[in-house]
Every structure is written in C-alpha cells, then in structure tokens.
Amino acid sequence: MTALFALSFTVRANAAETVTVVIDPGHGGVSEDGSETNSGCRYHDLEEKNVNLTTAQAIYNELLQYGNVKVYLTRENDVEKTLDERVEFAKSVNADVIVSVHYNASAEHNFFGSEIFTSAYGECYATGHALAEHIMDKWVSEGNIRKDIKTRIGKKGDYYGLIRKGTEAGIPTIILEHGYLDNDRDYQRIRTEDAWRNFGILDATGIAEFYGLDKDVIRESVGPVDELKVPTDPVMPDSTEPTGVKLVIDDYNSNKGNVDFTLYAYDNESKLMYYGFRTGDVDKDTVFAELELWDGKNGKLSGSFHVQPGYEGKLTAKVYNVYQLDSLSNTVELVPDEEAPDDEEDNAVVPTEDENVDSYDTSGSESAADASEENDWVIGGSLPAVDTSAIANAIEHNTESKVQRSYTGLIIVSLIATITIVVAIVVSISTAADKRRGSKKDKKDLY
Numbered sequence: 001m002t003a004l005f006a007l008s009f010t011v012r013a014n015a016a017e018t019v020t021v022v023i024d025p026g027h028g029g030v031s032e033d034g035s036e037t038n039s040g041c042r043y044h045d046l047e048e049k050n051v052n053l054t055t056a057q058a059i060y061n062e063l064l065q066y067g068n069v070k071v072y073l074t075r076e077n078d079v080e081k082t083l084d085e086r087v088e089f090a091k092s093v094n095a096d097v098i099v100s101v102h103y104n105a106s107a108e109h110n111f112f113g114s115e116i117f118t119s120a121y122g123e124c125y126a127t128g129h130a131l132a133e134h135i136m137d138k139w140v141s142e143g144n145i146r147k148d149i150k151t152r153i154g155k156k157g158d159y160y161g162l163i164r165k166g167t168e169a170g171i172p173t174i175i176l177e178h179g180y181l182d183n184d185r186d187y188q189r190i191r192t193e194d195a196w197r198n199f200g201i202l203d204a205t206g207i208a209e210f211y212g213l214d215k216d217v218i219r220e221s222v223g224p225v226d227e228l229k230v231p232t233d234p235v236m237p238d239s240t241e242p243t244g245v246k247l248v249i250d251d252y253n254s255n256k257g258n259v260d261f262t263l264y265a266y267d268n269e270s271k272l273m274y275y276g277f278r279t280g281d282v283d284k285d286t287v288f289a290e291l292e293l294w295d296g297k298n299g300k301l302s303g304s305f306h307v308q309p310g311y312e313g314k315l316t317a318k319v320y321n322v323y324q325l326d327s328l329s330n331t332v333e334l335v336p337d338e339e340a341p342d343d344e345e346d347n348a349v350v351p352t353e354d355e356n357v358d359s360y361d362t363s364g365s366e367s368a369a370d371a372s373e374e375n376d377w378v379i380g381g382s383l384p385a386v387d388t389s390a391i392a393n394a395i396e397h398n399t400e401s402k403v404q405r406s407y408t409g410l411i412i413v414s415l416i417a418t419i420t421i422v423v424a425i426v427v428s429i430s431t432a433a434d435k436r437r438g439s440k441k442d443k444k445d446l447y
C-alpha cells in the first residue's frame with residue numbers, strides 16, 4: 001500500500017456550487033405473489049432491506065439540513081431495483097457520489113465490526129477512500145468497531161457490481177456495511193430503529209464533513225476538504241494470511257479452567273482483526289465460533305480465557321486479519337495441575353493453591369455441575385471494543401511523551417522501598433508455607 005502511494009498523484013477536486021449525493025438503500029423488493037425478491041441478510045426477525053431503508057432515509061433527512069447539497073434515494077420503499085437501474089439513476093442526476101447502505105452477516109455468524117468498501121481504481125478509489133475515512137471516524141466515535149476500509153477484486157475488476165458499475169460511470173461509489181446483524185457483539189448495539197436512524201445521522205455527518213458542508217449555510221462553492229491521492233495502479237486487497245501465529249500458555253489453573261496466554265501474530269499488509277480458541281482437534285476448516293477483537297500491540301496479545309475445569313488436551317488459536325484471512329497457531333497440550341509433593345522445597349505457590357482448594361470446596365457440588373454445563377472453551381474477559389488504529393495512535397502518543405526526568409529520583413526511591421517490602425513478604429510467606437504444608441497433609445487425608 002505504501003509503495004502504491006509513492007506511485008500516486010495528488011489532486012484537489014474541483015469545487016462546485018452543489019454536491020449531488022445519491023443514497024442507495026441496498027436490496028429491496030416483493031414480487032407479485034408476495035414473495036421476497038431481495039431481502040439482503042436476515043437474522044433475528046430482521047430483514048436487511050428494511051434496516052437499510054431506515055438508515056438511508058435518515059441520511060437523506062439529515063443531509064437536507066445542510067447547504068450546497070442535493071440528495072436522492074435510489075428507492076423510497078420496498079421495491080426491487082437492479083444495480084444497473086441504481087447506477088443509471090445516479091448518472092441521470094449527475095451524482096458526485098453513490099453511498100450504498102447495508103448491514104452485514106457472515107456464514108458462521110462469528111464476525112463483527114463495521115467496514116466500508118471502495119473501488120480499487122484511480123479517482124474513484126481516492127474519493128471513496130477519503131470519504132469513507134470521515135464516515136468511519138463517526139462510527140468509531142460511537143463505539144463501533146473498525147473492520148477497516150477495503151477494496152475487493154473479482155474477475156471483472158471491482159468485486160461488487162454496484163461499485164464496478166458506478167466506477168465505470170465515473171461516479172465514486174462506496175458500500176457501507178454498518179455492522180453484523182447476526183453477531184451479538186454488534187447486534188446488541190445496533191438492533192433498534194433508533195440505532196439505524198442514528199447510523200444515518202453519522203453517515204450524513206461524515207459526508208457533510210468530507211464535502212465541507214455546513215448546516216443551514218450556503219457557500220459559494222464546496223468540495224472535498226482532503227487532498228485526494230489517486231493511485232496509478234489498482235489498490236489490491238490483502239491476499240495473504242497472518243504469519244507467525246504462535247500460542248504460548250503462561251499459566252493454566254486447571255481447578256478454575258483458567259488459561260493465561262500470550263498470542264503472537266503479524267500481518268504486514270493489513271490489520272489483524274480477531275482471534276479465537278478451540279480445544280480438541282482442529283484443521284484449517286474448523287469453525288472458531290466465538291471470536292474476540294484483536295487488540296494486541298506490536299504483534300503480541302496477552303489475556304486469559306476459560307476451558308472446562310480439569311480440561312486435559314489440545315488447544316489451538318486462530319487469528320484473522322480484516323480481510324477475514326486466517327491462520328492457525330501451533331497446538332499446545334493443556335495438562336491439569338498435579339498436587340505439589342509435600343517435600344518440594346521451591347514450592348512458592350503452595351499458599352495460593354491452598355486458598356483455591358478451599359474456595360472451590362466451599363462452593364460445593366453446585367458449581368461443579370454449573371461448570372460442566374458450560375461450553376468447554378468459553379472465552380473470558382470481554383475485551384473493550386477498541387479501534388486498532390486508535391491503539392496504534394495511542395502507542396505513538398505514549399512513545400512521544402517521555403517520562404519527565406524530575407521523576408527519576410522519586411522512582412528510584414520507590415523502587416528501593418518496594419524491593420524491601422517484597423523481600424519482607426517473601427520471608428514471611430516461606431515461613432507460612434512451611435506451616436501450611438503440615439495442615440495440607442491433614443486435609444488430604446479427609447478425601
């Protein structure tokens with residue numbers, strides 16, 4: 001991608017009196033016998049075509065409050081329109097841009113996040129991508145998860161017919177995939193009509209921002225506020241899987257089924273997006289049904305998750321990039337804890353283990369029954385919905401802000417104090433451990 005931009009030229013798009021925006025609510029239609037013709041994805045009693053229309057109408061209503069803009073909808077109710085008809089309509093009104101409104105679903109219902117597709121070619125890429133960034137910013141500012149702005153190539157060029165036909169007509173065309181209706185991680189946030197309308201307002205705000213429009217203000221001329229970088233070659237989607245996916249188990253507490261792990265993965269071409277775990281045998285086609293957001297830094301992510309208490313066997317991770325290309329990790333064997341022998345000298349974890357055994361015992365057989373009801377690989381510790389680029393920014397930021405030197409003295413003093421305290425604690429723990437080893441022996445005899 002970087003190399004491509006070296007081969008790009010910059011244009012400042014011509015300003016004009018008005019910007020003409022065609023909003024395209026994806027799908028739609030009921031045939032004469034009452035059967036659906038093109039519903040889009042369906043899930044949770046939702047039909048995508050209806051959700052799309054609600055969002056599209058909200059974009060329309062919101063944009064009309066701005067000056068210097070003409071707005072059209074390719075459909076205003078539940079009718080079928082071919083892609084050709086939609087693009088022909090856009091041509092007939094001299095559209096500057098086509099914004100197609102969609103919601104997503106995936107075959108295994110495991111993906112989540114918001115993504116935008118643009119043409120891979122020339123000025124349609126440049127305009128589409130720059131506009132998409134403004135819209136994506138608005139989405140992310142309200143807690144949506146960035147699945148990035150992408151191109152997709154098929155045999156005929158741009159994969160999506162609307163983008164391909166729009167681009168052929170010289171009209172930058174983008175497809176907004178607001179979120180996944182079939183994945184709870186998105187669905188719980190986007191399932192209401194209010195949420196669909198709110199997306200429309202965010203989309204309109206992003207569009208207005210990109211074209212320099214203001215509410216109730218009429219300017220002499222308006223146009224894209226960004227410098228547009230026009231690539232000389234098609235901007236290709238990533239076609240390679242993440243590399244170097246390695247799973248390391250830092251700690252396995254088999255009593256609780258708690259696995260602390262570090263996962264390594266790299267992708268030079270695109271952002272990493274998800275990771276997940278499976279116990280047992282897996283191969284390339286095994287579905288990893290529960291995915292978490294990859295928020296690792298510098299190719300490394302540490303966390304913890306749960307397996308069935310006492311689980312003994314294989315564990316494998318899978319990591320996906322934003323293009324949904326995935327790689328399996330190495331497979332590790334989880335081995336349940338063994339009781340530490342009484343005469344083991346360097347057994348610093350004995351006090352903690354005793355506590356665990358105690359609390360496990362007091363909760364009785366109920367918790368054991370509950371645990372067996374659970375999936376054998378429930379992923380724990382819900383990760384915050386963060387944008388990976390935001391994290392990258394944060395890292396940059398942190399690197400820039402250096403620790404003030406005046407604190408150095410203070411830090412050294414605190415370090416010395418901490419070390420002294422730690423030494424004192426270690427001494428007292430080892431004394432206590434010696435005592436507890438005796439009591440542990442007694443307890444064992446009760447089983």
Ligand SMILES: [Zn+2]
Nearest residue numbers: 026040102103
């Ligand atoms: Zn759709």
